[in-house]
Amino acid sequence: MRLEREDCSGFLVEIVQGEGGVRALDANYLKAAEALCREKNVLFCVDEVQTGNGRTGTWFAYEQFGLSPDLVLTAKGLGNGLPIGATLMGEKVSETLTPGSHGSTFGGNPVAYAGALSVLAQIDDAFLADVRAKGDRIREALAAMPNVSDVSGLGLMIGFTVKDRKAADVKAIALEAGLVVLTAKDRVRLLPPLSISRSELSEGLQKLAQVLAG
Numbered sequence: 376m377r378l379e380r381e382d383c384s385g386f387l388v389e390i391v392q393g394e395g396g397v398r399a400l401d402a403n404y405l406k407a408a409e410a411l412c413r414e415k416n417v418l419f420c421v422d423e424v425q426t427g428n429g430r431t432g433t434w435f436a437y438e439q440f441g442l443s444p445d446l447v448l449t450a451k452g453l454g455n456g457l458p459i460g461a462t463l464m465g466e467k468v469s470e471t472l473t474p475g476s477h478g479s480t481f482g483g484n485p486v487a488y489a490g491a492l493s494v495l496a497q498i499d500d501a502f503l504a505d506v507r508a509k510g511d512r513i514r515e516a517l518a519a520m521p522n523v524s525d526v527s528g529l530g531l532m533i534g535f536t537v538k539d540r541k542a543a544d545v546k547a548i549a550l551e552a553g554l555v556v557l558t559a560k561d562r563v564r565l566l567p568p569l570s571i572s573r574s575e576l577s578e579g580l581q582k583l584a585q586v587l588a589g
């Protein structure tokens with residue numbers, strides 16, 4: 376791997392691409408990218424806006440690849456609908472922000488903070504293990520669906536391809552059946568709530584099987 380520009384200050388990567396098709400990057404690529412950043416004194420930063428806060432079955436996806444990023448960006452799951460984002464700063468950059476240097480008009484909103492604190496209070500080892508188990512349950516069910524292939528993703532962030540069907544059509548038909556799925560490029564994307572119950576999960580998988588069989 377080569378770094379062409381010597382004036383590069385940071386490298387930002389999505390460990391599991393969301394919109395890009397729910398593709399986890401290759402572990403060797405990530406390790407090599409991190410090593411190159413260290414060697415060139417370039418900040419190694421990960422975008423965990425979508426993958427963070429338990430979505431992939433660990434607090435952050437980078438943990439599953441043994442990485443130590445300098446900066447971690449996170450948002451979606453942290454707010455669970457409330458507008459909040461956070462930047463976690465490693466040692467190398469820990470002194471760069473000082474009180475008052477990062478103000479914004481609606482920053483520090485107490486309602487959003489209360490929401491995020493209640494989310495953080497829910498996430499512990501048992502919760503994360505449950506996310507992984509529910510992800511495995513979905514993967515097992517998908518493996519038994521004959522027209523599903525190329526299942527990817529981590530935890531409760533799952534993508535797959537459906538043979539002879541457009542992902543957009545699957546999404547529309549699923550919605551009619553009362554099941555919300557997303558697409559990512561030409562693939563179907565599943566992002567169920569981390570708190571989904573086992574019975575809701577079974578019901579959703581049953582509907583998905585019916586939609587794909589129909």
Ligand SMILES: *Cc1c(COP(=O)(O)O)cnc(C)c1O
Nearest residue numbers: 389393422423424425450451460
């Ligand atoms: C949603 C999303 C963003 C955009 O975050 P904003 O807070 O809306 O700017 C960036 N990266 C990833 C991976 C996302 O999923």
